[in-house]
Amino acid sequence: MGKPLFRGVCASSVTPFHEDGSLWLERLQPHIDWLIGEGVNAISPLGSSGEFPALECEDRKRVLAAAIEAVAGRVSVVAGTHDYSTARTIDLSRFAERCGADALLIVPPYYMAPTPVQVMDHYRRIAEQVSIPILVYHNIPLTSVDLTTEHLLRLFEEGVIGGVKMSHPEPDRQCQLVQAAGGRFAVYAGIDTAAFEGLCHGAHGWISGIPSTVPRPARRLYELLAVEGNLPAARELWALLAPLMRLQFQAYHSRGEGAHWFSTMKAALNLIGPPVGDPQPPIRPLPAQHRETLTTMLRNLGYQISGQ
Numbered sequence: 001m002g003k004p005l006f007r008g009v010c011a012s013s014v015t016p017f018h019e020d021g022s023l024w025l026e027r028l029q030p031h032i033d034w035l036i037g038e039g040v041n042a043i044s045p046l047g048s049s050g051e052f053p054a055l056e057c058e059d060r061k062r063v064l065a066a067a068i069e070a071v072a073g074r075v076s077v078v079a080g081t082h083d084y085s086t087a088r089t090i091d092l093s094r095f096a097e098r099c100g101a102d103a104l105l106i107v108p109p110y111y112m113a114p115t116p117v118q119v120m121d122h123y124r125r126i127a128e129q130v131s132i133p134i135l136v137y138h139n140i141p142l143t144s145v146d147l148t149t150e151h152l153l154r155l156f157e158e159g160v161i162g163g164v165k166m167s168h169p170e171p172d173r174q175c176q177l178v179q180a181a182g183g184r185f186a187v188y189a190g191i192d193t194a195a196f197e198g199l200c201h202g203a204h205g206w207i208s209g210i211p212s213t214v215p216r217p218a219r220r221l222y223e224l225l226a227v228e229g230n231l232p233a234a235r236e237l238w239a240l241l242a243p244l245m246r247l248q249f250q251a252y253h254s255r256g257e258g259a260h261w262f263s264t265m266k267a268a269l270n271l272i273g274p275p276v277g278d279p280q281p282p283i284r285p286l287p288a289q290h291r292e293t294l295t296t297m298l299r300n301l302g303y304q305i306s307g308q
Helices: 027-038 057-071 086-099 117-128 149-157 171-181 191-202 209-213 215-228 231-248 249-256 261-272 288-300
Strands: 008-011 077-080 103-105 134-138 163-164 186-189 204-206
Touching: 008 209, 008 215, 027 057, 027 117, 027 288, 057 086, 077 086, 077 288, 086 103, 103 209, 117 134, 117 149, 117 261, 134 149, 134 231, 149 163, 149 171, 163 171, 171 186, 171 191, 171 249, 191 209, 191 215, 191 231, 204 209, 204 215, 209 231, 215 231, 231 249, 231 261, 231 288
Parallel strands: 008 204, 077 103, 103 134, 134 163, 163 186, 186 204
Antiparallel strands: none
């Protein structure tokens, strides 16, 4: 655990694709340059926004290598090396470390719903093979795994993990973890719906959709809450960010119709930054009825819309 973990906001970089579904790595450099220019403190390639489930392991390695090269040491790199298989996760994690990643972001094994003991052993086996910090990507809805605060503390005390991206929609779960950690290990707000509360309670930073879509105001919100302690100004800024958060999570929280978070994210990035293409099917581009609303929200946050 030799490298310190970042404080601030982390953008989950997207993976650009050609229309035929093949990687379009030439688009990765301008995308990452834009994110860094927006003021992010870290980049996380192959988080959820990197569409890692749509990629075979060799293509994941190509994305990780290209992203780390594009960052070129300007900010921290938290490489997503998730896989259901412990062996493949170890392989991806060792590859990311060799390429120069500063830390690893790893979601628990998904689909087969292993027990907490089995999940903890998964992380222990990975930690035995790498020397950079591991962040647990705590994401119950997409993994059916709920590691409690006690489980996470045990993994930290064993030297297995360095922190947690807490994507729990209940703010108190994040608060409980921050309080239990006592500053000893890093807790990051991992879902936008609970990010304001997490930062108020002392989270190390923020890794989610808003910092990946509109990093500049996300960085400012972090500074207002975590650095300056200016709650009134933070509330004013959150009033502008919250509508975008609600649009992004329409379908996610309803488990039904509405805007999909990733369709919204890629549409926004195409409107205000270098083109990054559309999501891979089965996720589809953002429907036309949401685009005017999205455009207005981005303008309200101070962004210029491409071509306008």
